[in-house]
Amino acid sequence: MEDEYDSPSLEAELQRFPASVVSEYHKAEREAKRRLRPEDLDAWAREGIAIAQHSFRSWEAATEYFRATPEVAARMAFPQLLSWARWGRSLSADSPVVSSSFFRASPQVLNYIEPESIGRWATYGKGLYKGTWKSSSLASTYFESSPRLLQFLNLNELEELIGFIDTLAEKSYDLANECLANADGVFSKVEPPDRRSFLSLAAVLARSNWRDIKPFFENGSRSLVYLEKSQRSRFLSLAERLAKDGGGNAIGFLLDASAALGEIDQSRHVQMLGMAERLADVCPPAVGEFLRNAPQVLVRVKDQYLELWFEEGVKILRENEDGGLAFFRLESGRGERVLESLTNGVQLDRIKEIMTMYCRALSGRPVELLPTQDLKERGIGWNSSEQPTTEGNNIYLPAFVERYGSKELNFGWFKVIATHQVAHMEFGSFEFQFERPSSLFADQDQRMVIAGASSNGAHDPVTDVQRFFDLFPDRQLAADIFTLVEDGRIDHRVKWEYPGLRKAYEAVQREAVAQRQEPNTLPLRESLMEVLVRLSLEDPDVLTVHAELREHIEAIASLAKAVQRFDATVEDTAEVTVRIYDIVSQTPNMEAIPEESEERTTDEMGQSPDMEALQQLIQELQAGGKGQGDAPPKGRVEEEYNRPQRVEFRGEFKPELVQALENLKQDASKSESDMRQTGISPEDLKQMLQNSAEIEISEVEQGEIDRSMGMFVDNLINEAAKQQAKTQQGTQFAHSSDDDQPLANQEPETFLYDEWDFRAADYKPRWCCVREKRMEEGTQDFFDKTLKSHSFLVAKLKRQFEMLAPEKLRKVKHLPDGDEYDFDLVVESVIQRMAGDTPTDKVYWRRNKIQRDVAVAFLLDMSASTAEAVDEARRQFDTWDFPDDPRDYMAWLRTRREEMSRRTYKRIIDIEKESTILFIKALEAIGDSYGIFGFSGYGRENVEFYVIKDLDEKFGDHIKRRIDKITPMHATRMGPAIRHAITKLDRQEARTKVLFLLSDGRPQDRGYSREGVEKEYAVHDTRMALNEARRKKIVPFCLTVDRSGHDYLKTMCSDMGYEVVTDIHSLPERLPALYRRLTL
């Protein structure tokens, strides 16, 4: 039999291979025998041997082949099995490793694909193998990860994936390998309809920007979840298109744009993507900017106007790409105006300055107006990003308001909510003192009485408000009542104090009333609270209330109205709170007796002004409540109590936290040793926070609360320290090197200045640190040399300036009018008359009034760019005929180069120095007081300000030597240098003060721009600094040797004086001339 003949030889052949092959063969043979015909079995075995024979290590593949056989054979007919084996064999011809992987993965892969597709599957892997070790590793990764991949992808998709991996492998095998290994994770998150686009984008990225692939694989799928399902593939195609157009950072776009879309309602995604696609036709880079900022725009612009805004942007984009980009980046004035015109809403930023001053005027404190988000981010107990509020120092308002159909009304709303917050400060809501008697109840104050009765002071109270709330078993209820009564007091006071605002205020109150529930729809306790809300709002309408609560309401109304007086204090509120609490807490929260409602108005409630009668009523109610006991009467069920719904315009009121912050602030101002004795301990603070009804932590684990309380405590302490530092600038406070933090002033001779952010239209506080240094001394040679080389000019200048100088002391005679008679002249005149002549009437003398009283600060740009050569070379190049003969020319050029290297050429700074020297000569002649300063620096922490001659310093040889040391340094941050010069000039007593700025180009420095790109930032800051000078009655003047200076100087100096010196050589002469003109 062939069998018997062959078998031994098979055995023999197998024996040549390692034992594992044989053992696997035997294991598989047992299984195979059951499925295969004998001749097939032989073919199968021979196939294995063929595989094993290929190369030195292909026995491993054979092992895998035998091992996989039983499972594979169970799923396919023999011809297919054979073809499977042949694929494996062909792979093992390439690489045994790949082949092993192929066989190993086969059984599982067959779970997902049909046996006839094995070929296709194998082909992809074979395609990946390029004959190198790395490619074999990639191919085997492919086979190994196939089972996982096929869970999510079909073969067509797999083909595309492999196509992409193949492309990627050309760039980096490692990356390709990694992507392939992780691909299953990625595709598990990408929905089937989007996979094609996803892969297609990946392929584009692999070709254009393969380094993006990794982040794309890591984050791409995650970004898709933000999008509306049907739009995902569209979004990917858009990204692909942008990536193809070389649209820069595809990943950035993918992440930012999808996150932005995530903020937009999903129903609008179609519209947004439609716009984005249209934009891609015009200008691909704008798409990203558009989508990124779309949520912000949508907040401000209503639906139909979005298109208008968009069209405007596209129009600008067509005219001017940069302008259009800025438009969509929301960084252009024009865009801002368009938005402004399309919206009825009011943005806090736009009205910040006006409203800040308004609030300062009302409160008399240096309050700042900030968006509520700011406070929320500080993590000190305020959680809402919408509710207006205050932490005692500043006022926090929503960043954008669009409640009404017109700007005026929206602004009015802003005014009302800001006024309410200011009023809390102005009328003392936060100045509650536990032991200060009330004005209403005088000697009947309950606070001390209750405090005496129940001393549960495990901890020292941190604040007076806390101590007060500690009196009540139900702190939340007490806090709610206190808030309502106090808000009622404040509202009343505002209306009384500010009649002009009354109308708007009442409108807002009525609106708040309209949103509320009718008291008779609520269970008893809630109903009482609702009545209290209405009372605090001075609701003019008719209320339907529970009849059985008549007396309660009467008492509450009398109490609540008692503080609605212009002279009620916060302590009155507290006393009223104590009493109302007694009534409310005794009222069970159960359904009222039905059908027993009556109509009342808040006006007619509480008409018993007699305090004693009231006291009695309260006592009766309390007694009644106690009599009823805890159990509600039969048939009436107590319901869960819900806090009254918040009155929106009043925002959040957190007196306990405000006081804590204030107390901490006072602690921070004490010295260390004091602190130990009297300071608030973090434990007490934590205790306070835990009990406080003002902190809302919902449904978190106990451990979480503990941790977040710890965080609160830290944040609060930091916040207090920060605010304290703000109030006493200059003293030490925690130095933070965070990039966005104001700087601290720690060393002597350093000065902090604000910087103007024109987009924010606001100063960045204490942003720049100016370091004042005395210029080192060099030699006197430069000075002397300059005087010699310009001797003619020096003489001329001296003459010119001396003529200006001494007039102040001169007595002017022969005047027709003046201080005094000149007696000689008078006598002469009398004699003339007696002699019959016409007498002269010019008999007066006068001291010349034109007093020259000038101080000038001369600011010299010492930036690196001043090291550039004055383009003498080119001028000479133009005017001279350079040698025609090439050899001569080369020699000529060489000498020029040598000259350059020895620096006999003049740099801009040399001209600046020469001008300075001549300038000094002129100033010494005229006798004005002057200072010469150089500035440069690197970054906002290091603005170097070199004193060459201070304003009060006497001129001398040391000044000459300092001038020698003026050299090009770093960058040009003009703003702080100007501000420092202003400070110096401001101390001078001169009548005329001049700030002379000499520069060689636009201001620039690290971080002296917005997001590193917008040069306008620096220009605007400089402009602001110059404006500040003018406000201090200093005349600023900018002189630049930058020929392209006109474009930015126009913005920078606008209506102030500036000049562009086109011929730098004329500078030494021009400078004194300009100065003369300025100060005459």
Place this chain on the structure above:
Amino acid sequence: MPAGKSKSLYRQYIIEEYILPEEPFYIPVQDEVEIFEAAFEQKIPVLLKGPTGCGKTRFIEYMSWKLGQRVAGKKASKDGARANGTGLPLVTIACHEDLTASDLVGRYLLEGQETKWIDGPLARAVKVGAICYLDEIVEARKDTTVLIHPLTDHRRMLPVEKRGEILEAHDNFLLVMSYNPGYQSTLKDLKHSTRQRFVSMEFDYPPRDIETEVIAHEGGVGRDIAMNLAKLGEKVRHLKEHGLEEGVSTRLLIYAAKLISSGIPARRACQTSVVWALTDDHEVQRSIEEVTSTIFP
């Protein structure tokens, strides 16, 4: 000819006109009246400091009237005519940088064939025994200011160099200066040698209730409006150093009151007499207008 000019100067020299016919309206805020009376008694010159329009001049007028009553009472027997007058003469000299020594002391003028000496206002005040009020003294040149030194210490005399005379001050003579430390820059500060010859009295805008009364009286408006104007004043003064160089003066508030009493709507009156008078900065204007519209319906 200088004559024309001299004539207009002459008018200022008629010191008697400065005796106030009736009691000026003034509400003391603190003990300033007592202090001034004591200073007058002890012949100590007085320096009044305070922002513009807060009532320094009015205070001096009031004091000259009040002291006049006292002096008149004392000397009723001696000087019959003066006893009927209602006040001490008040010589006000507005200082400016051209003010010379001769403007204060006196000068020779020609009359006919000869020269004639004319006393300056200071000399007259010294002789007559008036309160000499040098308004905005820092505006005067420093060499002029030195002239008053001998008058301000125990010597109490005024040397008249040109005539080689020394004028001894009348018993009732008192030198008073005013200056506003705020708006003049540091360069116009007073010299210490000058400043330390005076007792200083600080003036500020009156508190809300007093200012209300002042506005109601001077502006001829009801208490409510006066109160609101005073409130506006208080709020706007909060903005000093936060956008405004100076707070709004009581004088401006009175102007507003006067406009209101003539029928101008309150908001408009405040706009012209407060908002626009204070600043040219648009933002600041808007802010103050918002405050105005919050206070005035």
